[in-house]
Amino acid sequence: MSQFWSQRVHELDPYVPGEQPKDSQYIKLNTNENPYPPSKKALQAIHNASDERLRLYSDPNSEALNTAIANYYGVQNNQVFVGNGSDEVLAHTFVALLKQDQPLLYPDISYSFYPVYSRLFGIKTKTIPLNEQLEINIKDYQCDNGGIIFPNPNAPTGIALALEDIQILLENNTESVVVVDEAYIDFGAETAISLVDQYPNLLVIQTFSKSRSLAGLRVGFAIGQAELIEALERIKNSFNSYPLGRADIVGAAAAIEDKTHFDYCCGQIIQTRQYVSEQLRLLGFDVLDSKANFVFAKPSKIAAKTLYLRLKECGILVRYFAYPRIDNYLRITIGTDDEMQTFLQTLQKILS
Ligand SMILES: Cc1ncc(COP(=O)(O)O)c(C=O)c1O
Numbered sequence: 001m002s003q004f005w006s007q008r009v010h011e012l013d014p015y016v017p018g019e020q021p022k023d024s025q026y027i028k029l030n031t032n033e034n035p036y037p038p039s040k041k042a043l044q045a046i047h048n049a050s051d052e053r054l055r056l057y058s059d060p061n062s063e064a065l066n067t068a069i070a071n072y073y074g075v076q077n078n079q080v081f082v083g084n085g086s087d088e089v090l091a092h093t094f095v096a097l098l099k100q101d102q103p104l105l106y107p108d109i110s111y112s113f114y115p116v117y118s119r120l121f122g123i124k125t126k127t128i129p130l131n132e133q134l135e136i137n138i139k140d141y142q143c144d145n146g147g148i149i150f151p152n153p154n155a156p157t158g159i160a161l162a163l164e165d166i167q168i169l170l171e172n173n174t175e176s177v178v179v180v181d182e183a184y185i186d187f188g189a190e191t192a193i194s195l196v197d198q199y200p201n202l203l204v205i206q207t208f209s210k211s212r213s214l215a216g217l218r219v220g221f222a223i224g225q226a227e228l229i230e231a232l233e234r235i236k237n238s239f240n241s242y243p244l245g246r247a248d249i250v251g252a253a254a255a256i257e258d259k260t261h262f263d264y265c266c267g268q269i270i271q272t273r274q275y276v277s278e279q280l281r282l283l284g285f286d287v288l289d290s291k292a293n294f295v296f297a298k299p300s301k302i303a304a305k306t307l308y309l310r311l312k313e314c315g316i317l318v319r320y321f322a323y324p325r326i327d328n329y330l331r332i333t334i335g336t337d338d339e340m341q342t343f344l345q346t347l348q349k350i351l352s
Contacts (some may be wrong), residue, residue: 008120015116018319027342029333030317030343032155032184032294034213036265036336038091038251039258042214046251058249060241066153068253069221073193079223080205082252084243086183086207086220089232092223092239093149093203096231099123107136109326111155111181134288134296134325135159139168140235151177153189156321156331158290160189170199177228179203184292186211186266187273193223200225210293211266212255215267219244219252269293273334279344283351294333296326301351 001010018031029218037043062082070077083089094117098104103126106114116126128140132159141148148169153160170178180192182204192204203224209215222232236243244252255262277287277295284300299307308330319331334340 011119013116013119013337015113018338019317021317025315026312027316027335027339029294029335029339029343030319030331031215032210032331032333033215033336034212034265034269034293035209035339036268038213038217039255039261041081041258041261042212042255045254046217046247049247049250054246056246058242058244058246060237061272062244065219065221065244065249065253065256067221070255072256073223074187075193075196075223076226078226079196079229081222081224081229081236082244083220083222083232083236084248085209085218086181086205087113088218088243089220089222090114090179090181091120092232092235093177093179093205094118094121094123096235097178097203097228098147098149100176102144102146102176104147104149105141105143105145106149109134109154109157111151111183112321114149130154130157130325136161136334138165138172141169143173145173146174147176147179148173149181151181151183151191153184153187153291154291155184156294156319156326156329157288157296158184158292158294159288160291163190163192163195166192167195170195170202174201176203177203179205182206184294186262187293188270188291189252193313196224200227203228208252208255212252212262213265214252214255217248217251219248239325268337270335272337272340276332276334276340276344280347283344283347294331296329296331298329299351304330307347307350311343313348314350316343316346 028174065075065082066080069080099121103124105126108127108129130204131137137142178201182191185191196202205222208219280287280297286298288296305320311318
């Protein structure tokens with residue numbers, strides 16, 4: 001605390017990211033990173049971009065990446081916005097589209113950056129409780145609002161909404177923007193990008209951090225109708241004209257073009273997730289039906305917090321949230337098969 005802090009700084013309640021230990025002695029199953037390496041083509045493109053041209057600013061419009069994303073999803077270039085991680089894209093979205101007179105709606109159990117951005121930008125909010133099964137019930141969103149945002153699949157539950165439900169939500173909510181945060185969409189749920197041309201108030205946000213193994217590059221994007229994208233561009237150009245570096249732009253473009261690698265990694269993670277879910281159930285866990293690269297599971301024989309600490313002592317990091325309704329769950333990122341075998345064997349020992 002300091003006398004030099006602005007009032008706004010005093011009022012903030014910043015996001016706390018999952019631990020990123022400096023040594024590599026841990027099996028890291030706590031921040032939903034992809035256990036598989038990025039596409040070799042992406043790494044080569046990043047390498048090739050690291051030359052004397054770094055003295056020049058990068059392309060402020062990230063044209064090459066914008067085009068690669070537009071081609072991949074079959075949309076126009078002016079329907080794509082890219083940013084420094086989807087967190088930055090989300091931040092611009094909050095200011096550009098979700099700061100309204102009516103409150104912004106989001107689930108009570110959801111991505112914990114939403115309340116942080118709301119507070120930072122002075123946005124009124126109303127949280128909508130998940131149902132008893134920790135699912136989003138779209139009927140609960142039929143009230144006056146200045147916007148709606150939720151992850152699909154939701155985090156940290158991993159539970160996905162069907163595309164038909166998102167369409168019903170959009171039919172019933174035409175006067176404010178609906179943001180679908182699809183950070184984990186590629187692990188088994190259906191993207192809402194196909195609805196973008198039909199609904200002028202739909203914005204879909206995705207990231208290269210999860211399914212494309214590029215969390216360290218920091219690239220995210222949004223797809224929506226051109227007017228929504230223009231709003232994001234206006235905020236971006238009032239904040240930082242060059243959110244992506246040269247290597248980020250070409251690396252992410254090469255990654256999205258390498259569909260073979262992407263399909264392989266996502267397929268592996270989905271398969272391992274099914275196996276781990278079954279094994280956890282055999283060990284007495286209540287495991288939610290995840291369509292993400294993590295599972296959310298409640299142990300029956302031990303408190304979640306105790307188990308989190310015991311796993312940490314054994315060199316395995318998972319995520320524990322001391323929040324109401326979910327303080328008895330652990331969020332476990334899906335790692336490689338070897339990592340998950342070690343995790344399951346360690347669990348067995350702790351629980352025996
Ligand atoms: C639901 C959700 N949205 C967005 C993000 C941000 O991802 P990034 O900024 O790495 O693109 C995360 C990160 O964990 C997330 O869980």
